[in-house]
Amino acid sequence: MSIQRRRTRSPRGSGELLADEIIDAATDLLLDEKEAAAVSIRAVATRVGVTPPSIYLHFADKDALLDAVCARYFGQLDEQMARAEAGLDDPLERALSLGMSYIRFALDTPVLYRQAFARITADNLSKVDEILAASAFVHFSRTVGELAEAGMFPASQVADIVLEWWSAAHGIASLMISKPSLNWGDDLARAETMLRSVCLGRVVMGVAECREPDALRGFLARLRDS
């Protein structure tokens, strides 16, 4: 009802100020609404308190705006994952913390998460995809690499395991988002059990070719602790 107009216009040099507000507004729309289709140039403009043509002073077209929204979103994922790692020296602890952090992030922003994944298609792959590759993927990879060094599995499997754990975290989060009606119980407890189980599987799978069986037995014991 209250269509609030922009009070003062931005000073000369600072076009990026409004650009940021526009990305904020589009992001807010995706957080509030249940459908990504609710994000229209007009809706964004109204939310910022500006007329539709103003958007085009800061973004070439709607696609460019949505790319910017995704980029910002993945940037925030990066920050959250960095926080999840902070202060955890033990790589196994860190791996679980990263996975849970990823799931929590997705569950906190379900529509955005889905939208961000849906946007990755052939033509804008280079833009958004590389940003994601530089956030979640990198965090997972580093930690999984350290686990390999600690003897949890052969270094040759690191790439496989990164994909596997990412798939697991993505699968848990997106099934929870898509089908909340299933009997998930306490969201995060169940999710953590699942992640532990996936880690366990890898440890056991590598047990035959392991160079440090004692270290492995240690991982097994720790993962089986609830």
Next chain:
Amino acid sequence: MSIQRRRTRSPRGSGELLADEIIDAATDLLLDEKEAAAVSIRAVATRVGVTPPSIYLHFADKDALLDAVCARYFGQLDEQMARAEAGLDDPLERALSLGMSYIRFALDTPVLYRQAFARITADNLSKVDEILAASAFVHFSRTVGELAEAGMFPASQVADIVLEWWSAAHGIASLMISKPSLNWGDDLARAETMLRSVCLGRVVMGVAECREPDALRGFLARLRDS
């Protein structure tokens, strides 16, 4: 270019004939196009060789049509999973076969798969959701239940494990769909390793409270075989 018109019109009683053709056309559109937005009443009508208003003789509105498309899709998933189970007496073999079948189905119809999951929202949950619950979910549940009987894990964990394995299959399939640029290699080999690893994890997790350690050791050995 060739806008083909419907040759003959349906005989008196058989309105369902065109209804089926309409669902076919909408499904084909989702298989051909890369975006679900490409499915419009007009596009469907053109594909069938009929005028847009004809659609409304068979479906109340666009939503009802899309529900019917999803229902048919999940019906086909049901058939495919039934085929995947056929002739496999061993429940572990069957569980892996079901998982792989699910993943293959999703990869064969990526846009439809995404669309079908995206349609599950608060208001049409009852329609589409229950159909899915009666296909993939039931197949998984039955087989996981048999594995519990065989001593692979306690019966109390069956519900958890169904969700976990479904999450795993869904995660692998949908990450493959969303991010084909990742280094997946031979699609299905990697997917199968992942499923085996997830199964393994559960076995090991339950090892402490197991009533039949020998049976468990058997599952472990079989899952670790490539």
Next chain:
DNA sequence: TGTACATCAGTGAACGCGCGTTCACTGATGTAC
């Protein structure tokens, strides 16, 4: 300190488009006599 001017962030009105949906209709089909 005061005035004329260039800059440029944001506006208002309009465009063409494809959409979902409606409504009065048409004309082939099957039926009753």
Next chain:
DNA sequence: TGTACATCAGTGAACGCGCGTTCACTGATGTAC
């Protein structure tokens, strides 16, 4: 067997709508003199 008629699957034209985007403009802001 032949004709009049009711049925109803499908049509053609149109509706109102919200969309992304454009273009000529306005008027506050900072600058030069």
